Amino acid sequence: MFDAYSFVKTHGIVKESDYASYAMRKRNCDNTSTKQKFYISGMKEEDDVTNERIKQLVSVQPVAAAMYSNPSCLTSYSSGILTERDCYCSNPSRHDVNHGITIVGYGVSDRPDCKEYWLIKNSWGSYW
Numbered sequence: 001m002f003d004a005y006s007f008v009k010t011h012g013i014v015k016e017s018d019y020a021s022y023a024m025r026k027r028n029c030d031n032t033s034t035k036q037k038f039y040i041s042g043m044k045e046e047d048d049v050t051n052e053r054i055k056q057l058v059s060v061q062p063v064a065a066a067m068y069s070n071p072s073c074l075t076s077y078s079s080g081i082l083t084e085r086d087c088y089c090s091n092p093s094r095h096d097v098n099h100g101i102t103i104v105g106y107g108v109s110d111r112p113d114c115k116e117y118w119l120i121k122n123s124w125g126s127y128w
Contacts, residue, residue, distance in 0.1 A: 001066050001100050005043045012037030051116075055106060062102045062121070069099035074122075081109055081117050 014035040046053070057063045073086060105119035 001064060002043070002045050004100075005040060005064070008038075009040050009043065012039045014038070054103060054118075058103050058105060062104045065101050065103050065120075066097035067099055067101060068096050074099075081111065081114050083114050085113070 014032045014037055018032060018035040020030045049057075054063060054065075073082070102121040103118050104121050107117055107119065109115060109117055
């Protein structure tokens with residue numbers, strides 16, 4: 001993900017509405033040279049951060065994060081709190097990631113099996 005943010009910092013990015021729809025296959029990029037571009041001014045990568053650190057960061061602004069996505073679980077999600085036990089989304093002994101998300105907040109739950117949760121924005125679109 002750091003490479004993607006570095007690209008945006010240098011070359012800019014256009015609004016989603018100014019870009020063709022995602023084709024889910026390799027192809028040439030659309031020509032966006034005449035479109036308005038947006039740039040980021042800075043970024044910082046932190047590895048192995050604690051939940052408390054992420055809470056500090058997300059209280060100021062959304063936080064980009066990489067995770068291992070178990071497609072069979074995440075694609076069937078419709079509402080509520082999704083737990084690690086529901087999806088087996090990660091393996092603490094490995095650092096494999098295959099999906100980018102944005103953490104936009106957090107909350108507290110009355111569920112005994114899940115005291116706190118993250119609010120995430122997924123790149124799969126509003127239908128997810």
